[in-house]
Amino acid sequence: MWSLLLVTGTALAWGHHAMMTDRALDQDGLSWLDATVTVTSAETLLAQAGPALAQAVDGHQAWQAARGSARFRPQVLPATGATRADLWRALRLNPGATLPLVLRLPPAGEEARHGFPVAPEAASPYLHEVDGLRVRIEVVAEGTAVPARAVFATFVDEPDWGFDHELWGHTGYGYGAQPYGKPTGESSKAPFHMQFDHENFLTVAFSDAEEGMVADRVDLFLRLSQAAFQADQDYWGLRFAAWACHYAQDLAQPYHSRAIPGVGFGWYLGYVASPAKDRIVTRMTQLEANRHFVYEDFVATALQAGYLGEDATARALAAALVGQGEELPTAGDAQTLVDAVTGPAARHARAIDRALVAAFPARWMDDPGVDVEVDPSYDIRTLLPTVPAEASARLLDETGQDFAQAGRATRAVLRLVGAREALAR
Numbered sequence: 001m002w003s004l005l006l007v008t009g010t011a012l013a014w015g016h017h018a019m020m021t022d023r024a025l026d027q028d029g030l031s032w033l034d035a036t037v038t039v040t041s042a043e044t045l046l047a048q049a050g051p052a053l054a055q056a057v058d059g060h061q062a063w064q065a066a067r068g069s070a071r072f073r074p075q076v077l078p079a080t081g082a083t084r085a086d087l088w089r090a091l092r093l094n095p096g097a098t099l100p101l102v103l104r105l106p107p108a109g110e111e112a113r114h115g116f117p118v119a120p121e122a123a124s125p126y127l128h129e130v131d132g133l134r135v136r137i138e139v140v141a142e143g144t145a146v147p148a149r150a151v152f153a154t155f156v157d158e159p160d161w162g163f164d165h166e167l168w169g170h171t172g173y174g175y176g177a178q179p180y181g182k183p184t185g186e187s188s189k190a191p192f193h194m195q196f197d198h199e200n201f202l203t204v205a206f207s208d209a210e211e212g213m214v215a216d217r218v219d220l221f222l223r224l225s226q227a228a229f230q231a232d233q234d235y236w237g238l239r240f241a242a243w244a245c246h247y248a249q250d251l252a253q254p255y256h257s258r259a260i261p262g263v264g265f266g267w268y269l270g271y272v273a274s275p276a277k278d279r280i281v282t283r284m285t286q287l288e289a290n291r292h293f294v295y296e297d298f299v300a301t302a303l304q305a306g307y308l309g310e311d312a313t314a315r316a317l318a319a320a321l322v323g324q325g326e327e328l329p330t331a332g333d334a335q336t337l338v339d340a341v342t343g344p345a346a347r348h349a350r351a352i353d354r355a356l357v358a359a360f361p362a363r364w365m366d367d368p369g370v371d372v373e374v375d376p377s378y379d380i381r382t383l384l385p386t387v388p389a390e391a392s393a394r395l396l397d398e399t400g401q402d403f404a405q406a407g408r409a410t411r412a413v414l415r416l417v418g419a420r421e422a423l424a425r
């Protein structure tokens, strides 16, 4: 089998989900999220909601079995007396992840709000402040009352904090052979965060593109959220819902829903005919990694600017996230939600790729010898003011389409788990 999917470890990957979520919740009808919930440790959750969580794990496995998944080995969560290690094993997550009791705050301001400020690395070894993007983390004590909205926005980030990393060595989990990404490092989580369900038959024939596992994650965390809410564990109901939301937001990103967004069918024909397949794929993978990185850096930087002051781009992106009109349907299961997000994102991949290429210098868009992520001369803050007005308007318009979908997916998850009804009880 040829490896059409090298998937580099682009570190950001909508790395600032918390800001996106915060903006997506700026609807009048969502003011119920201002209610407070009580911060609760994993141990308290297990003591209070053990039977409901155990049932959720069983339900998830029945769902996997029913769809014929070969990528799982049944696990059991003891209904009583379960430990944190039992929880990790039953959910098949990386046991090195810590489930910290923290909040991630919007980038503006210095004052402590709910606890005491710590370095981002206190929340996760994968969390850093880079390229001027602020990561404000506070440790919050168990028992503290905090706004539901802040809990949900914070933990939409959490699937990037380590529990999906480097799972392929845990053979007892039954994930099978890794379909794409590397076994260690940032790209080890790729099959859980990228889903290529809309590829042409050549990609399907020449790779394991369709072996992504995002729907599994969404199903598991939706069930756990509902179970926690049932047991009156509202903090964890929100935290698990936020995890499910992370994947839906990831898939609204065309670079997470198309294997090679910038090419058409002709490129694939050339690939099949070429004797130098590895070179072709390495070249295209670097180009797409660079565009992917610049796209996410652009939106994160723009979103942050909207918190730090008045910024027209940020205002347009926030408006797209809030959306207007149609919301996503919430009938069906996790796969229905995944399909609702990946379809439009995959179809939008070439348009966003072209808008990026038109907006930014060829050095960052079209040179496979450059790795934007580590190139010291790359800085999005100096690049943005140089984008020609017409290309900038088009990029903003195309980005707005992806953001509108991400916003809809965010709100759909809250409806799917019944968060509003649970918080009203």
Ligand SMILES: [Zn+2]
Pocket (backbone or CB within 6 Å): 013, 159, 160, 193, 246, 250
């Ligand atoms: Zn992700």
